[in-house]
Amino acid sequence: MARPRRTEHNREVILAKGIDLLCEQGYNGTGLKQILDAVQIPKGSFYHYFDSKEAYAAQVVELYIDRLLEVFDNYLLYTTETPVDIIKQIYGWMVVEFKRKECREGCLLGNLAAELGASSSLCQVAMSSAYGKWFQRFVPIVVAGQEAGQIRQDVTAELLAETFWNAWEGSLLRMKVTGSTATVEQTLAVLLDSLFRA
């Protein structure tokens, strides 16, 4: 396989750094200079890779969800767990990641939705697409749980998925304020053991 061109390599490095910085500091709180300094790419070369800071943020969103869903997909490929246990495993793993980052980052999609949701149409499109990709992965797990009699059937899989996403994202906001994953773990337990339970 051909080695990726230097331009493409730099582009990905700048995007990857944006995941951490935008997660923790937000869009307006993160300067382009800070991003480029962090990855040691010459100042002033940003617009060589991206049309605008807004376009950059939209591409960071895309990389973020694709990396996250790669974990989902790899896990789904080999697991023999029940649907509810699959969700517990994946989201339990994310809780470990949040703790490792000292509860400072949360979810990029939630953070940018709060900050830019209503003001950047480029980011709105990227965030809606990211949500759609997640939804496509998550709903079939819920459906499998319903078919196995593990998850309630009187609420549609789509509505359960939507509520799950919202409660999860909201719990990550509380995590950033409290500096603890307690509410994330408690909410996950209520969702799976009480809302989802057949």
Place this chain on the structure above:
Amino acid sequence: MARPRRTEHNREVILAKGIDLLCEQGYNGTGLKQILDAVQIPKGSFYHYFDSKEAYAAQVVELYIDRLLEVFDNYLLYTTETPVDIIKQIYGWMVVEFKRKECREGCLLGNLAAELGASSSLCQVAMSSAYGKWFQRFVPIVVAGQEAGQIRQDVTAELLAETFWNAWEGSLLRMKVTGSTATVEQTLAVLLDSLFRA
């Protein structure tokens, strides 16, 4: 009653304007000059009223939750509705407000948690206090619902309240991205009709 001093009046006007601006544009996206211009108070007088922009944001959070909970309290004083219907009324009223503001603002507490949750200790304290005030109002309503046999008793009122808050806040993030209250209304229905139901 003595007329409030001009200084105190100006302080409140600047804080009230901050609710809208910070909700819609975020903390870093809102300049002090923009706030002062909007309320027609001379530029440069900001630090006469507030120690810092961060201290200002913390006080905006306080005013925001106090105004919101005043609506809660006034409603609770006179209503004869059941606990679940009280929640439906209050949150249904908020949905109307979000629509009126074209889904652009969402909740100040969620927005600032996402943007500043892990980086401003002043705002963290203000947000934790605001959550605490809400929690104190909401839990007794859930307890009343449990005692009346209207709300499930196998999950504590505290955990139901926490999950409710998180799902509500998360749904407001989606609202900002989609420009629609559909997910807010659907999530509210799932919480009350399925998660809370006895």
